[in-house]
Amino acid sequence: MPTKEHADGERERCVTGIDAIDHILNGGIPRGNTVLISGSVGTGKTSICIEFLIRGAINGENSLYLSVTEPTDKLLQNVIPFDFFDDRLARQGKLQFLDLPKMYEKLGIDREDLDLDQTRLLADTIAGLVEEQKIKRLVLDSVTSVCYRIREQERIRDFLLRLGTVLSAKGCTTLLVSEIRSSEEGYSQWGVEEALADGVIVTGNLERRGDLLRTLQIVKMRGTTHSRAKYVLDLTTSGVLLVPLLKGGSVTGGG
């Protein structure tokens, strides 16, 4: 659901602040889109998400990171020390980190598998938080872990639709981290996630003659034209950098 359109019919953009990604997307992610960041371990998903949030917070957009698998204090110890990070952003509440297990606890969700009511309660609670805190950028890391507890495909569909619709209406641009194995086909564990997302960004490892390159490819993004080419990624203290993958007739594997 588009939030705003410019006079020329172009969707308003959420400028990620990651120059290369904004360039690939012709100006940024259409605002309100829910985007799956999909990839295997160590391919840079979390770093991309954190940079997305920090850049947003610097730009005055309230940003929230919901961590499912790793306590945020541990996560922050291991995150790249970005040059542009300013810890005042967290103190001012512009950049917030929240452990989802704490939310489960508050909601009284103690069962391993969530029933329909609990699934809806979780989606509504996240949506309520976004509204209350005027969050414009949200990261759920990872949606795979949440879906593990929802289990049933129908309920996963319900959760993602409910969450996506509400967040989009509030103009909140959301990144859902999807953990997949490198050997896996598709971009998500259940297949529902990629079907419902407005965009899919895939990170991966590409082995070329014994070298292992980190790659990024935007395979889908509703509301904008974009390159679908594969790029090579570097995670630096200046942020995420991308350059085109060189073809050179020597590429043998997929990412």
Place this chain on the structure above:
Amino acid sequence: MGEISVTAEVSEKLRALPESSAIAMRLKSEQYFDAIQGMIDRFAMKKDLEVVYVTSTIPSQSIINALEVLEIPMDHIWFVDCISQIMMSQEKRHPHAIIVESPTMLENIMLKVEFLLRRVPERNALVVLDSINSLAIHNNTKILSEFLHILVNNLRSRGAYTVIFSMQEYETEEIRNMLVLVSDETIELGG
């Protein structure tokens, strides 16, 4: 006197070129360190350029040692070293050297150059590729041409000077064609 003339020749010829120039520098092995001195000390330092030196020929520490002997300050000189790791070099790493695992990781070379230039957006730069011959040992012509084409055009759009070293003794027809394709000027050192 011959050595001094190479140093002077390099700096004079570079000074005559406008910003954004991509230069193929064809030199002989014995002119190597004099060419580096002319380019960095007499040209880049005088023009107050940030230097990003990509080395796939010899480890960055060897060049740094030579620069230190010449008392050239390292403040604005950075290295992208694509050879030390593959050589399993035990030498200590200079804080101004960034390692790329192998000269075959051409995209990573571009990324490291980009990273270093981003740190000083207000300064103009000289990017040195040392050398096309050693890169050609590790990469096929197609991918190397593609790499040079993208890198040089990117640097040109930033207003940076690009100097590509080519050792005359190791040049092939393919290398010469590649240089013609991507460079605006060729400097062939006398002597």
